[in-house]
Amino acid sequence: MSEKAKLNHLIDMASGRVPVDLLITNCKVVDVYNQTLIEGPLAIGDGKVVAVGHVLEAKETLDAKGGIVMPGLIDGHVHIESSSLTPAQFARTILPFGTTTIIADPHEIGNVCGVKGIQYMLDASRNLPLHVKIQLPSCVPATPFESAGAVLEAEDLEPLFADEGVLGLGEVMDYPSVINHDEPMINKLLMAKRHNRVIDGHSPGVKGLALNAYVASGVMTDHECSDTEGMLARLQMGQYILLREGSTCKDLLNLLPAVTPANSRRCVFCTDDREPDDILTTGHINKSLRLAVEYGLDPMIAITMATLNGAECFRLHDKGAIAPGKDADLLIVKDLKNFEPMHVFSMGVEVARDGKMLIELPEYHCEDVLNTINIAPIKVEDFALNLTSDKARAIGVIPKSVVTKNLEIDVVRDENGQFNAKANGALNKMAVIERHHATGNMGIGILEGYGIQNGAIAVSVAHDSHNIVVVGDNDADMLAAVKDIEAIKGGFSLVQNGEVLAHLPLPIGGLMTNQTAEEVAEIIEHLIITARDKFNLSHEFHPLMTLVFMTLPVIPALKLTSNGLFDVKQFKLVDVSV
Numbered sequence: 001m002s003e004k005a006k007l008n009h010l011i012d013m014a015s016g017r018v019p020v021d022l023l024i025t026n027c028k029v030v031d032v033y034n035q036t037l038i039e040g041p042l043a044i045g046d047g048k049v050v051a052v053g054h055v056l057e058a059k060e061t062l063d064a065k066g067g068i069v070m071p072g073l074i075d076g077h078v079h080i081e082s083s084s085l086t087p088a089q090f091a092r093t094i095l096p097f098g099t100t101t102i103i104a105d106p107h108e109i110g111n112v113c114g115v116k117g118i119q120y121m122l123d124a125s126r127n128l129p130l131h132v133k134i135q136l137p138s139c140v141p142a143t144p145f146e147s148a149g150a151v152l153e154a155e156d157l158e159p160l161f162a163d164e165g166v167l168g169l170g171e172v173m174d175y176p177s178v179i180n181h182d183e184p185m186i187n188k189l190l191m192a193k194r195h196n197r198v199i200d201g202h203s204p205g206v207k208g209l210a211l212n213a214y215v216a217s218g219v220m221t222d223h224e225c226s227d228t229e230g231m232l233a234r235l236q237m238g239q240y241i242l243l244r245e246g247s248t249c250k251d252l253l254n255l256l257p258a259v260t261p262a263n264s265r266r267c268v269f270c271t272d273d274r275e276p277d278d279i280l281t282t283g284h285i286n287k288s289l290r291l292a293v294e295y296g297l298d299p300m301i302a303i304t305m306a307t308l309n310g311a312e313c314f315r316l317h318d319k320g321a322i323a324p325g326k327d328a329d330l331l332i333v334k335d336l337k338n339f340e341p342m343h344v345f346s347m348g349v350e351v352a353r354d355g356k357m358l359i360e361l362p363e364y365h366c367e368d369v370l371n372t373i374n375i376a377p378i379k380v381e382d383f384a385l386n387l388t389s390d391k392a393r394a395i396g397v398i399p400k401s402v403v404t405k406n407l408e409i410d411v412v413r414d415e416n417g418q419f420n421a422k423a424n425g426a427l428n429k430m431a432v433i434e435r436h437h438a439t440g441n442m443g444i445g446i447l448e449g450y451g452i453q454n455g456a457i458a459v460s461v462a463h464d465s466h467n468i469v470v471v472g473d474n475d476a477d478m479l480a481a482v483k484d485i486e487a488i489k490g491g492f493s494l495v496q497n498g499e500v501l502a503h504l505p506l507p508i509g510g511l512m513t514n515q516t517a518e519e520v521a522e523i524i525e526h527l528i529i530t531a532r533d534k535f536n537l538s539h540e541f542h543p544l545m546t547l548v549f550m551t552l553p554v555i556p557a558l559k560l561t562s563n564g565l566f567d568v569k570q571f572k573l574v575d576v577s578v
Helices: 003-014 087-097 107-113 115-125 154-162 175-179 183-194 208-216 228-236 252-258 276-282 285-294 299-306 308-313 475-487 517-535
Strands: 020-025 028-031 036-039 042-045 048-052 058-063 068-071 073-078 099-104 131-136 166-172 198-201 240-244 267-270 330-333 341-346 349-353 391-397 404-410 428-433 442-448 456-459 468-472 491-496 499-505 558-561 564-567 572-574
Touching (some): 073 240, 073 267, 099 308, 115 154, 175 208, 208 228, 228 252, 252 285, 267 308, 276 517, 391 558, 404 442, 428 475, 442 558
Parallel strands (some): 028 068, 131 166, 240 267, 391 442
Antiparallel strands (some): 042 048, 330 341, 341 349, 428 468, 456 468, 456 491, 564 572
8 A cells, every 4th residue: 555545544534434443442541742531432543543532433342441541651761682682572571561662772782793783683673563763872882991892983883874773873871982072972973963863861970061061962861860960950951861760770769859740741761771570570661650650740741751752752753642643552551550551552453461462473583693702712820810919999889789889998819919709708809701802801800799609600791892791709610600601602600619500591692582581580580599599699689780780881980891990980991909
C-alpha cells in the first residue's frame, strides 16, 4: 500500500467510513495533553490510534474491564548490553512491563567492536515490537587514558546517521574535552548539530561556568544528577533531566522533591543499567512510575514524564500520547498506583498479556561480535605489585554506589617490596587486563572494602572499555579466573584454589548472551550466593556489579584501567605508591 493509500485509509477509519481494526471498550484513556482521564472507547487501525471516545465499527473488540489505557512507556537512556541480554531477549523481558520504546546507547559493544558492534545492535533491533532508537556512542574510549577495542571519531560515526534506527549522539562523558574544546569531541558535536540530532549528556559533579560551557555546546540531557541542586541548575540551563532508577544507581527518590508542575515537562524517566533479575521482580519504567506516585507525585505528571516528555525530548513525534494519528503503542493497567499491565500493544498489535509475551522474537546472529577475548600470554608473575613505600593509594568501595573513595593507606610489603593481599587484612589486589588487541597492558592496584577471601572473581564486563577485571587475595586464583574468562569467551567467573566454582559465559562481545532473562537471572543469583558463601563477601554490595564499575574513569574518585591507576578528579594516571 502506498503512503497516499495508507493516509487515505487512516482518514477513512477516523471518519467512520470504514471499520477500524480494534475497538477497546469499557476503558478510560490517559490524556497527557490535558492531564486527565477521558472516557473510551479507543479505536486502533493500521498500527495507529484512530479515535478516542467514539464508538466505531470494528473488526475486533477488546473489553478492558474498566482498565486504564496509557501511552507506551519510554526509557530515556539505557544500555541494552548491561542487562547481559541481546536486543531480542531484552525486548522480550521489558515489553510485558509496558515499555515500548527505548533510547539505547550501545557504547558498551562500541568500545569492544567499534562500528561493527553498533551495526550489530542496529540490525539485531530491527523488526522488534520494542522500538529501539540508537544514540551513537560519543566517547569510545571514554577517555584517552584507556585501551578499548576501538577508537570512534566523527568520520567513523557519520555514515551511521543514514540508518533510520539512529536518533542522535550518545552520552558525552568526556566533559573535559568539551569544556577544553578538544578537536575530536568538537567534531562529533558539530556532526550531531549538522544532522539536527539530540546530544545526550553525562556530567556528574560539574557546576558553575564549567557546566555553563558544557550545556552551551549543545548537550540537551543529563542522567547523572544525584541531588536536587545539580538537577535544578541543569533545568535552569534548559536541559532535560533523566531521573534514573537503575540496578546500581538509584537517583529517582533523591531527585523527586525537585519535580514541580512547572518543571516536570523537562523530566524523563530512565534506567541506564538494569539487571535481568531486577527487571523480572520489580519491573522496568513502570517501577519508576510506581515509586514516583508512591512518594507523592501526581499520577498524571508521572505518566507524562514516562511518555510524552521522552517523545518530545527525543523528537519522536508519533509517540508518547494517545491521539488520532499517533502510533498505537499502549498498555492497559488496572489502576494508576501499581501500573501492572494487563495488555501491551506495539503499533496496534497486542504483544504481551498479564506479564507474558504473546509472540516469539527471533534472534539475530553476527560473527562480527564473537570471539572478542584476545589477551596476550599471561603468567602468575605478571600479577606482582611492586611498591616503593609503605603507603599506597587504594580504591575504596562504597556500598550501593559507583562512586569510589581515593584512599591513602598503610600497607605491609614482603621482602621483595611487593604487595601481598593475604598479609594486608581486608585489602585485595585488583588487575585490569587489556583484552582487545593482546597488547599485554595490565594495570594493578589495591581495592579496599571488597574483602574477598581465598579466591578470585574475574569479569569481562567493565565499563567502559570492557577489559578483563580480576580481584582476589592470591595471584594463582586471579590467573585461573582470567584463563576461565578466556576459555568461555567472556563473562563472569569465580575461582577458588584453582577450581572454577561457577561462571556465566557472555560470548557476544564478552558482554551478552542469547539466553533468556530468566536463565541469566538464575545463573547470576547462583554466582552471587556462591561468592558470598565461598569468599565471605559482604551483603552490602553486589559482588559482580561492583567490579563492573571499578574501571570507569569518568566517575569519581579513583579507578583502575589497563594503563594504570586513574585519579578522576585530577583526570590523570597516578602511581599506586604514595
